[in-house]
Amino acid sequence: MTPPPDQPDSPGAPRFPVVVVGAGPAGLTVGNVLRAAGLDCLVLETESREFVERRPRAGVIEEGAVRGLERRGLARNLLERGQTHTECEFRFGGERHRFAYTELTGRHHFVYPQQFLVTDLVREYADVRGGEIRFGVRDVRLLGLETDRPTVSYLDPGSGGRRVVEAGFVAGCDGARGVTRASVPAGRARLARHDYGVGWLALLAEAPPSSDCVVFGMHPRGFAGHMPRSADVTRYYLQCPPGDDPENWPYDRVWGELRERLGAAGAPPLNEGRLFERRVLDMHSYVVEPMVHGRLFLAGDAAHLTAPIAAKGLNLALHDAFLLGDGLVARCTKGDGTGLSGYSQACLARVWDDQEFSQWLAEVYHGTASGDPYRAGAALARMRRLFSSRAAAGEFAERYLGIRTGG
Ligand code: APR
Numbered sequence: 001m002t003p004p005p006d007q008p009d010s011p012g013a014p015r016f017p018v019v020v021v022g023a024g025p026a027g028l029t030v031g032n033v034l035r036a037a038g039l040d041c042l043v044l045e046t047e048s049r050e051f052v053e054r055r056p057r058a059g060v061i062e063e064g065a066v067r068g069l070e071r072r073g074l075a076r077n078l079l080e081r082g083q084t085h086t087e088c089e090f091r092f093g094g095e096r097h098r099f100a101y102t103e104l105t106g107r108h109h110f111v112y113p114q115q116f117l118v119t120d121l122v123r124e125y126a127d128v129r130g131g132e133i134r135f136g137v138r139d140v141r142l143l144g145l146e147t148d149r150p151t152v153s154y155l156d157p158g159s160g161g162r163r164v165v166e167a168g169f170v171a172g173c174d175g176a177r178g179v180t181r182a183s184v185p186a187g188r189a190r191l192a193r194h195d196y197g198v199g200w201l202a203l204l205a206e207a208p209p210s211s212d213c214v215v216f217g218m219h220p221r222g223f224a225g226h227m228p229r230s231a232d233v234t235r236y237y238l239q240c241p242p243g244d245d246p247e248n249w250p251y252d253r254v255w256g257e258l259r260e261r262l263g264a265a266g267a268p269p270l271n272e273g274r275l276f277e278r279r280v281l282d283m284h285s286y287v288v289e290p291m292v293h294g295r296l297f298l299a300g301d302a303a304h305l306t307a308p309i310a311a312k313g314l315n316l317a318l319h320d321a322f323l324l325g326d327g328l329v330a331r332c333t334k335g336d337g338t339g340l341s342g343y344s345q346a347c348l349a350r351v352w353d354d355q356e357f358s359q360w361l362a363e364v365y366h367g368t369a370s371g372d373p374y375r376a377g378a379a380l381a382r383m384r385r386l387f388s389s390r391a392a393a394g395e396f397a398e399r400y401l402g403i404r405t406g407g
Contacts, residue, residue: 013164014166016166016167017034017039017040017169017332018039018041018169019043019152019167019169020043020170021044021142021152021172022172022175022180022302023045023047023122023135024118024300025121025318026171027174027299028121028125029072029074029322030299030328032073032125033326034328035129036072036073039332039333041131042134043134044137044152045133045134046136046137046138046174052115052118053115053119055115056113056114056204056233057115058311058314059111059112059113059227059229059235060085060214061078061112061315062109062110063107063108063401064315064319064402065319066082066110068322069318074121077116078110082111084111085108085111085213085214086101086102086108086213087100087102087213088214089213089214089216090216090218091216091267092217092380094264094265096264099386104393105398109214109401111227111229134156134157135157137155141153141154142180145170145184147294148295150166150167152165152167169296169340170295170296171299171324172297172302172303173299173302173317174302176301176305189289189293190288191286193284193285193286194284194355194359195284196284196366197283198242199240199241199244199283200223200238200240201238201240201249201281202278202281202308203238204229205235205236205271205273206232207233207234208273209271210270210271212228217261218368218379219368220368221260222366223237223261224258225237226258236254236258242282243282246280254278255272258270281307283309285306285355286304287303287304288302289344289348291320291344292344297328297340299324301313304355307358309359310358310361312354312357312402319350323343323346324343327342328340350404353399354402360382363382365379367382
């Protein structure tokens with residue numbers, strides 16, 4: 001079979017049982033699971049190692065995801081250095097309402113900045129488990145996904161030449177702006193998208209957290225969020241018009257709005273500090289169905305994006321990676337394909353559950369400032385039920401913590 005024109009002749013191309021595209025939490029977890037089973041794996045990443053190990057993203061990890069990492073020998077630093085949270089706080093109508101979810105469920109959240117987790121996963125994969133990883137690659141292309149010998153090619157950062165590798169399977173873990181999702185031919189997958197109609201100004205402040213827990217502020221001027229990241233860094237969000245320009249948010253305006261929207265009786269003052277990240281998120285979500293095409297298996301943001309409403313993105317990426325890694329190991333070491341054949345359906349059940357929960361919670365966050373008195377009244381009713389009905393509180397706690405019935 002003559003190779004396609006843009007695919008140099010690949011006889012003698014190195015062959016890996018699995019090639020992973022993307023070195024984020026999903027791709028690195030898949031790589032580590034494969035290496036633990038003694039399988040060769042190649043991870044391809046566009047950015048440098050230094051960049052991915054410093055890139056701040058999410059930071060709230062569900063206990064189920066932590067236990068999954070722990071069972072795979074990937075949670076040592078997280079368990080040593082991560083913080084545990086047992087409650088969160090809602091502020092609306094000038095009042096503070098603590099929600100003690102650990103009291104209700106016995107489970108808690110871990111707080112561990114995503115870049116620390118990525119650093120741990122890269123180190124474990126490359127330096128401890130001897131996994132192959134190439135940073136700084138360009139123009140990754142997938143071919144032959146519907147055959148049993150797909151190829152992955154990329155421009156080598158050193159030589160600039162195109163390198164070709166053969167893969168038994170390809171794990172598409174290249175996030176929301178990757179190429180693997182686009183490798184699925186039109187009509188072979190459905191993309192479902194939801195726009196929240198608002199923007200969020202995502203901020204990182206060089207300042208200690210202003211509360212011992214995550215705080216959600218529902219205010220007529222818009223939502224505001226406070227998420228501790230570490231002892232000296234705090235994540236804040238401010239609802240803003242979609243497509244707003246971060247330049248419209250100078251330091252004084254940011255802190256003034258945060259004080260206003262997070263203000264409540266008895267609340268301690270905010271710890272101000274330098275804002276070293278200030279970008280406007282286009283608040284939307286999407287889901288690709290199915291998450292599999294031939295020998296390509298999508299995982300994490302490459303398959304589904306969850307706006308940062310309920311801290312689900314990182315947790316879904318990890319759960320996908322556990323299922324995909326375990327399924328690939330079973331298939332490549334024992335010829336057992338059941339994990340892979342059930343992969344997409346198993347992931348999507350959790351994905352859609354978290355998408356629906358995020359949509360429900362987004363209405364609580366944004367209803368007050370929607371300008372629609374009906375939405376504002378309904379949002380407040382949702383809030384009040386959390387604190388008046390034990391059943392409603394229990395259900396919320398389970399969903400917020402990612403607890404699936406049956407464990
Ligand atoms: N080729 C190779 N690597 C790529 C390409 C490409 N064409 N495009 C993107 N990448 C890399 C990115 O540089 C990034 O390191 O793929 C990786 C994808 O990682 P994430 O975006 O972190 O996605 P994922 O592993 O699914 O984790 C989802 O990360 O984006 C956050 O908030 C999100 O917490 C969630 C988590």
